[in-house]
Amino acid sequence: MAQQADERAAETRPPPRGSSPTPPQRLGFRLSPRWIVFFLALLALNLFIASRAMGPESRVRVPYSPFFLQQVQARNVEEITSKGTDIQGAFRKEVTFEDSEPTTRFRTEIPAFANTNELSRLLQENDVTVNADPLDTGGPWWQTLLVGFGPTILFVFLLFWLFRRAGNVQNALGSFGRSRARRYEASGDKVTFADVAGIEEAKDELSEVVDFLRKPDKYRKLGARIPHGVLLSGPPGTGKTLLARAVAGEADVPFFSLAASEFVEAIVGVGAARVRDLFKEAEESAPAIVFIDELDAIGRSRTSGAAGFSGGNDEREQTLNQILTEMDGFDPATNVIVLAATNRPDVLDQALLRPGRFDRRVAVQPPDRDGREAILRVHTRGIPLGPDVDLARIAATTPGMVGADLANLVNEAALTAARRGHDVVEEADVTDALERIVLGAERQVMMSYEDRRRTAYHEGGHAIVGMLTPGADPVRKVSIIPRGMALGVTFSAPDADRFSYLEPEILAKIKGALGGRAAEEIVFGEISTGAESDLEQLTALARQMVGRWGMSDALGPVSVLPRDGSGPFLPGAAEVAPETRKLVDDEVRRIVAEAHDEVVTLLTENRARLDALASALLEHETLDEDDAYAAAGVTRPQATPAGELAAAARSRT
Numbered sequence: 001m002a003q004q005a006d007e008r009a010a011e012t013r014p015p016p017r018g019s020s021p022t023p024p025q026r027l028g029f030r031l032s033p034r035w036i037v038f039f040l041a042l043l044a045l046n047l048f049i050a051s052r053a054m055g056p057e058s059r060v061r062v063p064y065s066p067f068f069l070q071q072v073q074a075r076n077v078e079e080i081t082s083k084g085t086d087i088q089g090a091f092r093k094e095v096t097f098e099d100s101e102p103t104t105r106f107r108t109e110i111p112a113f114a115n116t117n118e119l120s121r122l123l124q125e126n127d128v129t130v131n132a133d134p135l136d137t138g139g140p141w142w143q144t145l146l147v148g149f150g151p152t153i154l155f156v157f158l159l160f161w162l163f164r165r166a167g168n169v170q171n172a173l174g175s176f177g178r179s180r181a182r183r184y185e186a187s188g189d190k191v192t193f194a195d196v197a198g199i200e201e202a203k204d205e206l207s208e209v210v211d212f213l214r215k216p217d218k219y220r221k222l223g224a225r226i227p228h229g230v231l232l233s234g235p236p237g238t239g240k241t242l243l244a245r246a247v248a249g250e251a252d253v254p255f256f257s258l259a260a261s262e263f264v265e266a267i268v269g270v271g272a273a274r275v276r277d278l279f280k281e282a283e284e285s286a287p288a289i290v291f292i293d294e295l296d297a298i299g300r301s302r303t304s305g306a307a308g309f310s311g312g313n314d315e316r317e318q319t320l321n322q323i324l325t326e327m328d329g330f331d332p333a334t335n336v337i338v339l340a341a342t343n344r345p346d347v348l349d350q351a352l353l354r355p356g357r358f359d360r361r362v363a364v365q366p367p368d369r370d371g372r373e374a375i376l377r378v379h380t381r382g383i384p385l386g387p388d389v390d391l392a393r394i395a396a397t398t399p400g401m402v403g404a405d406l407a408n409l410v411n412e413a414a415l416t417a418a419r420r421g422h423d424v425v426e427e428a429d430v431t432d433a434l435e436r437i438v439l440g441a442e443r444q445v446m447m448s449y450e451d452r453r454r455t456a457y458h459e460g461g462h463a464i465v466g467m468l469t470p471g472a473d474p475v476r477k478v479s480i481i482p483r484g485m486a487l488g489v490t491f492s493a494p495d496a497d498r499f500s501y502l503e504p505e506i507l508a509k510i511k512g513a514l515g516g517r518a519a520e521e522i523v524f525g526e527i528s529t530g531a532e533s534d535l536e537q538l539t540a541l542a543r544q545m546v547g548r549w550g551m552s553d554a555l556g557p558v559s560v561l562p563r564d565g566s567g568p569f570l571p572g573a574a575e576v577a578p579e580t581r582k583l584v585d586d587e588v589r590r591i592v593a594e595a596h597d598e599v600v601t602l603l604t605e606n607r608a609r610l611d612a613l614a615s616a617l618l619e620h621e622t623l624d625e626d627d628a629y630a631a632a633g634v635t636r637p638q639a640t641p642a643g644e645l646a647a648a649a650r651s652r653t
Contacts, residue, residue: 039156046152059088059107060100067097068108072126078104079129085110089128190249196242197378198371198403205362206230206247209337213251213287216335227359228327229338231295231352233345234364237404240341243364244291247339254288256281260297263319271298271319279326279336287335295340298323301349320349327357366402368497369395375403379410386426394430399497409433440484447482454520455480455488456617457610458530460632461519462490464610465512465599467634472508474637475629478613479622487530490516503551506541510595511602513538518599519610538595542588552587560584609633 080089094102232240248255263271373395412433473492517531545551547561616631629636
């Protein structure tokens with residue numbers, strides 16, 4: 001008895017917090033009289049349609065005499081087919097008999113007393129074709145049964161299979177509206193803040209959310225209201241998704257994750273149903289966290305023409321409205337926090353960002369030098385490193401890289417070490433992996449001497465301009481080895497992380513990009529297609545100087561160009577007059593033309609340095625920082641010895 005009591009208690013005991021709820025027992029398939037009547041009616045309808053479709057073609061019935069005989073004598077009968085007393089045939093011209101529609105197809109019967117010999121003579125005299133084919137009576141009986149019963153039987157079996165999988169009709173048809181969120185339990189290999197590095201400010205912002213989920217009474221007794229939603233914004237790869245999972249791991253609560261695009265289907269209303277199911281599941285598992293990645297896929301502004309919404313019936317707009325409704329209906333006592341991530345917070349609908357929905361916005365920015373070192377230490381925990389590997393130096397040579405980039409770097413270094421048969425990852429493995437990621441893999445291209453010479457002068461022009469132009473970043477590496485889509489590469493990078501640039505420094509970048517083309521003009525007297533990517537980079541810089549950064553006296557301190565990635569349908573992007581756009585183009589041409597003249601003058605005056613550097617490149621193919629400055633006869637500026645790699649790359653494609 002005691003054992004039975006314990007078993008009953010175990011059955012009624014609620015599941016432990018964070019565990020998946022036990023699915024309800026599936027219902028068996030029960031054939032009720034209503035279903036029998038439905039299937040029989042469906043079968044009868046199927047058979048009727050099949051008999052109409054498979055039966056003989058419709059023919060008008062006409063009398064043998066005098067109508068049929070008159071048509072034969074009038075030479076209006078083209079052909080007939082006869083079996084016994086039955087005759088089927090076709091008229092040459094359409095005829096109307098009594099109330100029938102005009103037709104050429106007919107049927108009739110020969111009377112028993114009729115003279116068949118006379119009929120045969122009459123048919124021959126009037127050129128009537130007598131066929132030996134059987135009468136048109138439709139398809140065979142088995143074909144009629146197959147078409148008449150087959151679709152219904154197939155439908156019944158399909159419906160029965162859905163019933164067996166879903167339990168009942170409602171579940172079978174409603175499965176389209178089930179949430180596709182992936183649930184991560186708190187137990188097991190959970191992610192914590194210890195696994196997230198380089199974004200300490202963001203972790204501090206979210207620590208309050210973790211504390212609320214752990215100790216909600218601490219805030220409720222003071223009347224505080226925890227934010228319903230937290231929006232994580234930042235460039236791709238900065239760790240927004242990882243940070244959201246770390247919040248769930250720290251709070252020790254279930255974590256529901258899915259991309260916003262998974263809500264949307266071609267069937268209108270499915271997205272809204274999935275939103276309702278997701279939030280219902282989260283509330284049943286509370287306290288819990290709901291994470292929606294790439295929120296801008298469904299959360300774009302609904303302003304007319306802004307996001308491509310076609311109207312109130314648009315599936316994405318209905319999905320967005322349902323998200324807003326669910327967040328408004330949150331009971332603070334449910335302890336469900338909504339986290340969302342986006343790369344484009346500027347295009348989100350304002351209804352999402354108002355208080356009561358996504359109250360708090362956390363910017364997840366690319367890490368600085370110390371942050372990159374911390375990220376590298378996290379990703380190298382399980383990787384044996386050689387004694388020559390200095391993570392601080394690697395962090396210094398990777399400005400602009402985010403967490404995903406650094407994780408890929410560590411993995412590529414490990415793959416390179418394994419490919420070379422090393423027991424540990426050495427510094428050379430990391431360096432080669434970094435160059436492979438930034439530059440691309442080396443290509444075994446057989447170039448002629450003339451092409452190698454042109455490439456050497458092209459890259460030498462980039463390097464000389466970078467060495468001698470005030471405000472330019474120091475040259476770190478020059479190479480004429482083809483990598484990726486480039487035949488040669490010149491790298492320049494600052495000595496420390498840069499967060500803003502002065503006008504002379506931007507002009508120096510434009511001049512550096514023009515160095516390759518100018519060198520070809522001076523040495524060969526003609527230009528090649530190798531400056532394509534250079535021209536794209538310098539044109540973009542010049543347009544931003546004029547149209548976004550206010551570095552033009554002709555326009556003044558105004559912004560007339562949309563931000564990167566903004567389209568013409570976003571607010572403010574189409575508010576620029578044609579005259580202003582022409583003025584921007586004119587200023588861009590002026591800046592580039594003046595920079596080009598200065599670069600040509602600089603390289604002409606330093607032709608000896610250009611020749612010496614090109615000769616060194618033809619001999620060695622790749623020159624590091626010290627070798628490049630020594631070959632050009634230029635004193636290297638005072639800088640951090642290690643420097644930083646790949647802040648700007650100018651490639652000859």
